[in-house]
């Protein structure tokens with residue numbers, strides 16, 4: 500049995516709460532401390548999740564010697580600063596997606612963790628879900644043949660509130676950084692970094708990117724067709740097509756779900772997984788495993804890949820059209 504990681508959570512927003520709730524389902528980790536910009540928020544979070552150590556600053560949280568690892572659950576523009584703070588206090592760190600705002604920031608953060616010989620991982624929780632572990636295994640065993648096409652989309656509808664995190668420029672508002680990162684990371688997991696790309700990115704009503712369609716090409720000849728939008732609830736399915744067979748992943752492809760393996764001849768095998776939502780705990784189990792093994796990064800979500808994903812994201816986001824505004 501892996502030793503339980505004593506987690507310190509930075510920020511008390513939506514995903515911090517989901518993480519704390521999910522950790523209650525496993526033995527490999529406990530949230531023991533929380534840091535907030537306000538004591539009252541730390542108290543509220545502490546009461547809700549039974550967390551005893553409550554701080555009114557991220558600094559105090561990072562300095563707590565009872566914390567084994569820090570989970571950065573703040574808006575993306577703060578990830579670099581907040582993760583740097585955790586590393587400065589010699590804490591391993593799990594950083595929410597999108598990892599940073601840019602490729603340069605990702606490189607800076609990774610270089611710091613490596614120089615301090617501290618574990619770090621992007622919280623791309625999808626990679627650790629049972630259905631993704633299973634489909635990665637099917638692909639690795641060559642069941643699909645050569646990969647030809649990866650399709651994935653992630654569209655969610657949000658009320659058009661200019662102060663909401665996905666629309667507010669100062670909070671890193673961006674359909675790509677919140678939603679598009681899932682299809683981009685999914686394609687990266689299967690095909691690596693693209694060698695060619697065509698993208699169309701349109702702004703939401705605040706001017707931040709609100710919708711993107713991407714076509715990536717790879718040295719192998721494979722292609723990926725990826726989309727995201729913060730303007731509508733899309734099918735959120737994914738498909739991996741190879742010369743021998745394809746995998747059709749049900750909605751939501753990035754969350755606990757099921758899939759079908761369909762051979763070229765049309766034989767269908769269903770894969771179902773009994774996973775209670777939300778599934779953030781599987782990445783925490785991976786962090787516990789890595790820390791116990793003395794690893795500085797996860798082989799399933801390596802830091803060089805996180806940097807490459809942020810570089811790809813940045814290239815796509817650079818094609819944002821100034822108009823029309825959606």
Ligand SMILES: NC(=O)c1ccc[n+]([C@@H]2O[C@H](COP(=O)([O-])OP(=O)(O)OC[C@H]3O[C@@H](n4cnc5c(N)ncnc54)[C@H](OP(=O)(O)O)[C@@H]3O)[C@@H](O)[C@H]2O)c1
Nearest residue numbers: 510511512513514515535536540572573574575595596597
């Ligand atoms: N893995 C997932 O499924 C998933 C889902 C949603 C979001 N995320 C990621 O998690 C991060 C946070 O998203 P969220 O939806 O949890 O956001 P949120 O509900 O707005 O919470 C963000 C928290 O960050 C802290 N914060 C620090 N500086 C802030 C500032 N200037 N403005 C607002 N909040 C600030 C706040 O906590 P205090 O006030 O306590 O300091 C706030 O509660 C994002 O990077 C997002 O992409 C991941």
